Amino acid sequence: MTIKTSEDVLFPGISVQVGSVEETSGELVVEAVAIGRPGRCPDCRSSARRVHSSYHRRLAERPLGPRRIVVRLKVRRFFCDRKSCQRRTSAEQVAGFTERHRRISVGLKERLQAVAVELGGRPGARLCRKVQMKAGRTLLLGLLQAPPVPTRAPRVLGVDDFALRRRTRYATVLVDVEASRVVDVLPGRTTEALADWLTQHPGAEVICRDRASAYSKAIRQAAPHALEVADRWQCAMRRLVVSPAQPGGIRREVPGSDGSPDPETVKGNTACQKSDGRAQVSETVRRGTRVIRRKLDCLNSNPQKIEGRIHRKDT
Structure with missing residues (x-):
């Protein structure tokens, strides 16, 4: 020019x-x-x-x-x-x-x-x-303006809630997991809001969600053929994959004999899943407390025997 x-x-x-x-x-x-x-x-x-x-x-x-x-x-x-x-x-x-x-x-x-x-x-x-x-x-x-919302949901959709004002107002964030970007933000964290969005934006094949019952109900209503993947932290550090082909079927990763994850199918309702998760977290806390207590006992005893005792107990 x-x-x-x-x-x-x-x-x-x-x-x-x-x-x-x-x-x-x-x-x-x-x-x-x-x-x-x-x-x-x-x-x-x-x-x-x-x-x-x-x-x-x-x-x-x-x-x-x-x-x-x-x-x-x-x-x-x-x-x-x-x-x-x-x-x-x-x-x-x-x-x-x-x-x-x-x-x-x-x-x-x-x-x-x-x-x-x-x-x-x-x-x-x-x-x-x-x-x-x-x-x-x-x-x-x-x-600042809201980004344009695509007409179809991403293939792998992430759903989680966050606090606009703690203990008072909450909202739901929808994320494209593969592209690592926010797709939309919904007011509240109700079943109706998520179900309406999934109905208007079809195409989600895998939905990674919070374990809230409202989200689970919305997915069953609006996207029954989508594969639901529960949040790892919400599952007490274990992965649960809920398959629509097997109602109530949950695949859980547990350590095998060689230390590698060994998939195990577990049947149970939501209450049993929550109880299992709480029990596992409590057992982890108790185990960590016993290890810390043994270390403190070593420090209070003879300093010359500290290294040998820690080594024997760890072994």
Whole structure:
């Protein structure tokens, strides 16, 4: 692309004509005029033809080197001639440069959105001051938008709850396990919310879930053919895979004679599973307590016999 005018440097590919450029107190103030075709009414989408008036908008643009850029853009206001439309006038918008009710350009908004996604509010505002972009934490957080939700659920879907306010408000997060990204966030952790989402977004083949009964019921209702994989931590450090082909059938990994996991099929209801998990956790805690007690007994005895006693007991 050949650079011939100042518009090619400041506003490439945008229907804007630069009038003058002035430097005041470390800022570049650019006087510009919108020269594009008349737009459409934002309500009825009819083409505008008659000019009502014109006015200046003050927009912040991406910095140029160590200087901030402020654009005083002259735009037109058009009549809406459709009688059925309640709107009488509408302001001109420059494609790729301006948006309604915003005092920053589209290019600067995209750059600030990237900062907000990576750093958040206050850290992002500190970085913006360093790189000559004027933005506070409120503006950065306001630019954050929810990512688009795909029409189909991922093949391996993760379901878990988290606290918006501990012991008061909870929500459900849905994660694409294979891509390691968040798919959606549901209000609450009820059966109805998850069941509705799974109905509207089919395609999940494997669902890794929290062991809450609400999630299990929702999956049975909306995705009965999906393979349910229970969370390893929730299962007291043992993996349970619930198969829809065998109702009540649970595959559990237990150490074999050679120390490697040996799959064992166990039948039981939810209450028995929970009791088994609690018993295993309690046994692990008791075993660890006995080991610690033996170490303390060694420290309280003759120091010359500590190393030999620890070695014998560990063996």
